[in-house]
Amino acid sequence: MRAEILAVGTELLMGQIANTNAQYLSQRLAEIGVGVYHHTVVGDNFDRAKQALQTAIDRGANVVILTGGLGPTEDDLTREVVASFVGRSLNLSNEIVEYIRSFYTYRGLEMPENNTKQAMVIDGAEVLHNPRGTAPGMYLEQHGVHFFLLPGPPTEMRPMYEEQVQTILKRLQGTNELVFASRFLRLFGIGESTMELKIRDIIQQQTNPTVAPYASEGEVKIRLTASASTEAEAQALIAPLERSIRERVGEFIYGIDEESLEVKVGQLLQELGQTFSTAESCTGGLIGKMITDLPGSSDYYLGSVVSYHNSVKQSVLGVEAEVLQTHGAVSAECAVQMAEGVRKLTGTDWAVSVTGIAGPGGGSEEKPVGLVYLAVAGPNGSTVQQHQWKHGDRNQIRLRAAKTALYSLIQRLQNER
Amino acid sequence: MRAEILAVGTELLMGQIANTNAQYLSQRLAEIGVGVYHHTVVGDNFDRAKQALQTAIDRGANVVILTGGLGPTEDDLTREVVASFVGRSLNLSNEIVEYIRSFYTYRGLEMPENNTKQAMVIDGAEVLHNPRGTAPGMYLEQHGVHFFLLPGPPTEMRPMYEEQVQTILKRLQGTNELVFASRFLRLFGIGESTMELKIRDIIQQQTNPTVAPYASEGEVKIRLTASASTEAEAQALIAPLERSIRERVGEFIYGIDEESLEVKVGQLLQELGQTFSTAESCTGGLIGKMITDLPGSSDYYLGSVVSYHNSVKQSVLGVEAEVLQTHGAVSAECAVQMAEGVRKLTGTDWAVSVTGIAGPGGGSEEKPVGLVYLAVAGPNGSTVQQHQWKHGDRNQIRLRAAKTALYSLIQRLQNER
Structure with missing residues (x-):
């Protein structure tokens, strides 16, 4: 099967939201071996939306998944567009009117009259129920092309896909498909x-x-x-x-697969029954944020000191005043003392530190923007790396530094286990 | 002018990334009054990409912005597709070869030979320079249709749009435009x-x-x-x-406009000549990361303690064992001691703390997922807030907590200045 995903909505063309529905559906369709050949976004415009359907068919789609434009307002016209395209009528479904009314009643509200618009069903279409919203979806087939009309909000669209659309697609694929x-x-x-x-x-x-x-x-x-x-x-x-x-x-x-650097760090530490902490300067908390994005990271990640100012490096992490004077905060010596300081402070098996110049200001001839020192302190001592990234903006340098720090820890953990 | 944004890349059709370039460009084009009528995504396939260009023109686009497919690898074929579509040749630009070579040399690397592919320029096209990467962009016009070829990585595409493409578009709009x-x-x-x-x-x-x-x-x-x-x-x-x-x-x-919560915090503190620090538990470094995303934040942000584990709350921040036993780590009392602890430790005028349950695990009937305490410690004492967010996933709860913490600080700063 050959699919096109057609999103209908002017808000997408204005850039107010990203077309995450297309990304989601593409992932799901890839999993079941349905080839997606195009994504299209078109505005809330009858003629252009209808033309976009014709284009999808002309270029060979036999599965067209439409998202959006099923709401109650004037500019929601996906139902009308598809009905016109396949030359069928729209009929009011009393069953759906009652469902929508109950949806409001349950919430102690009265159904606005424009909501009956959502109860119009294309002749011959199968209704896809939407327990999470008022707009039902639809599935219909004509001349070998399968049309799916799904609501725009991801919280309604995703479960409708998982619970209803995927079953239909798998049935259509039959047993001969790859x-x-x-x-x-x-x-x-x-x-x-x-x-x-x-x-x-x-x-x-x-x-x-x-x-x-x-x-x-x-x-x-x-x-x-x-x-x-x-x-x-x-x-x-x-x-x-x-x-x-x-x-x-x-x-x-x-x-x-899904084993990112953060996941890998967690796996290795859990395997070893060990813990780690971080001391961050130029990354400002980014490594801690990445690690704690994962639920359960409290099993092996105890905490961090973000020593953005030198006074914190000294007073909290115990970096020596002499090191800061002689070598500066962006130095191998400081990185090692930061890592060792946070390791001692938090009592962890391992610690990682980052200190550098993320830019755009703060660079000098001797220590240019992009110069970063990373240290790993562990049971068998400390190692330190110097990096000089010559391109990239502040965010890129920070992200690279954070990832490289995690990678350094992975290498130490793999070597010493 | 009537624009279509055409992204070329199989990774988009596989759902590996979202088409954020289309969103970004749509926003920017809306700002200068260029109407975007369609977004299209097509895979790394010569015939289909060329057909997508024809479709864009057939449906009335006179500005076609292509993103992606300008890299050095075999499947990067946007240059070839556009050259074929407009019936022009591709010529090797020695100037660009030298630029790419210098890009590598500067980084102490040798240029891989496949990179010369990126130095091929469509006959008559204007080269759009790319100081952030090796793939230059291109602009050309044929029969009243304006083609822009931009790199796929947002970090290269966005500045190229802002610095070069927008100028060309404004020129094309002329003076009669709004x-x-x-x-x-x-x-x-x-x-x-x-x-x-x-x-x-x-x-x-x-x-x-x-x-x-x-x-x-x-x-x-x-x-x-x-x-x-x-x-x-x-x-x-x-x-x-x-x-x-x-x-x-x-x-x-x-x-x-661009005065986000982080920016506002910085403005107010700089106005007052004061500093702040953070103590983060469930946000794990996110607040520090948001603050230090801004260059120059070291003027007022001295550092943070991420006390992800209770031992760090006690040993580093000085939260009393009794508070943790009686009230738990997720409590108003703990939040206040965290904020006061980090304020004292770092010697800042202000401190903000967050402790809560971001989920998906770790919740209980008494302390459900979404329960968050935020404290602000300042020259005139501490204030604390309790929030109970009843919906949202781990990331949403963390982001909301971080933003609310910054907003609490803004309110204190505004009240006490």
């Missing part, structure tokens, strides 16, 4: 183009599985996707390819 | 629907300026946009409307 399996390899410490050079012949030779590289702020991912008639067969196609790639760039692979 | 002026009013402590009820008649009556509310995690913004033949005229249309809105909801307005 199953897709994907695996992400996560790399750190290698650039995207260097990585690609190392595995270029693999990328060029492969058709199934396919191999695709992705890069973001120091991290590189390689996606392997295979299709076969069963999940096990698809996985079996991925395995030898993964081995070949690991032979070439294995030293940079730190995790797979 | 000028748009916008102003955002920033509110805290009021919900979107309550706010909308209070100014509903204003929203309904206005056509120029337009009034649009936006909400995100506790914050509400009202955007006023006016069009006129000059900037001054447009601003003059906004002024009386802003006054009317301030009469209705002025008590909730804490800033305008």
Whole structure:
């Protein structure tokens, strides 16, 4: 099957919201092997929305998933557009009127009259119930094209997809369709183009599985996707390819799939039954934020000192005045004392520190913007790294520093376990 | 002018990333009065990408902004697609090769040979320089249609738009076009629907300026946009409307335009010549991260203690064991001692603390997920607030807690100055 996701809503074209529905549906459709070939966004305009449907069909879509435009207001016209496109009538469903009325009654409210608009159903369409809102969805088929009309709010659209649309799509796929399996390899410490050079012949030779590289702020991912008639067969196609790639760039692979740097740190520490803390200067709390984004991180992450000002480095972390005078706050010596200081203060097994110049101000010839020191203090002593990132803005430098600090900790944990 | 934003990238169709570039560009184009009629996403496929260009033109676009597909790898083919579409050749620019080489040399690296792909320029195109990456952008015109080729990474695309593309678009608009002026009013402590009820008649009556509310995690913004033949005229249309809105909801307005909570905290502290620090538990460093996102925040933000574990609350912040035993870590008493502890430790004028249950685990009947205590310690003593957020996930609760903490500090600073 060949799908197009068509979002209807002027608020998307004005940039008021991002089209996260398209992202969500793309992920879900990929999981069940439905190919998504286009996303389109069109405004709340009858003619343009109808034209967008024609374009989707002209370019070969046989599954069109529309999101948005099912609400009660004047500019919600997805129902009308689809009805007109397939040349069918819209009929008022008393059952849905009663459902919407009960939805309001339950909340102690009276149903606004414009809400009956939401009870209009395209002739022959299957109604998709919406227990989380007033706008029901719809599914209909015409000339081999399957139309799904879903509400715009993600909190209503997502469960409707999971509970109803996916079942219909799987039924349509029947048993002859292919199953897709994907695996992400996560790399750190290698650039995207260097990585690609190392595995270029693999990328060029492969058709199934396919191999695709992705890069973001120091991290590189390689996606392997295979299709076969069963999940096990698809996985079996991925395995030898993964081995070949690991032979070439294995030293940079730190995790797979959802194993981000934060997740990996947590896994390793939990395995070891150990804890860590952080001392952050230029990252200002970013590492702590990343670590505590994960529920359960309190098992191994005890806390942090953000020593944004030198006085805090001295008074809280115990960095020596002499170190600050002689070497400055952005120095290997200071980074080590910060890490050792927070380790002692919090009583953790490990500690990581970052001190640097994130810019845009504060740089000098001797210590330019992008100069960052990272230290890891552990049961067997401290290590320190110097980095000089020559491009990137404040946010990029901070994010790279935070990720590199976590990667340094992963390397120490892996070496010393 | 009539624009279509065309993103090229299979990763978008797979749902690996959201098309935030389309959102960003839509916002910027709306500001200068360029109408965006469609967004399209197409994969890294030559024929389909070329067909998408034809579709854009068929449906009336005379500005087509392409994002993505300018990288060095095999599947980056936006340059080739556009060159083929307009029937022009691609020529190697030695100047760009040298720029890319210097980009690598400067970083102490050798340029991978596949990078020269990025130095291919469409005949007659204007090169848009990219100081933040290796892929330059391009601008060309053919038969009255203006094509912009921009890199996919937002960190490269956004500055290229702001510094180069916007200038070209404004020039194309000429002098007969309307000028748009916008102003955002920033509110805290009021919900979107309550706010909308209070100014509903204003929203309904206005056509120029337009009034649009936006909400995100506790914050509400009202955007006023006016069009006129000059900037001054447009601003003059906004002024009386802003006054009317301030009469209705002025008590909730804490800033305008780019004055976020972080910015406002900084402004007030710098005005007073005072400093602050933070003690974070459930927010795990998020407040520090938000504050230090701003360059220059070291003038007033000295540091933070992230006391994710109770041992750190006691040993570093001096929270009494009895408080933790009697009231628990998530309590008004603990919040106050955390704020007072970090204030003393860092020697700041002010301190803010947060302790709560961000979920999804860790809640109980007595202390459910979403229960958060915030304290502000200052020269005239401490204040504490209890919040119970009944909906939202871990990230939303953390973000709301961080923002509310900053808002509490703003209120104290405004009352006591």
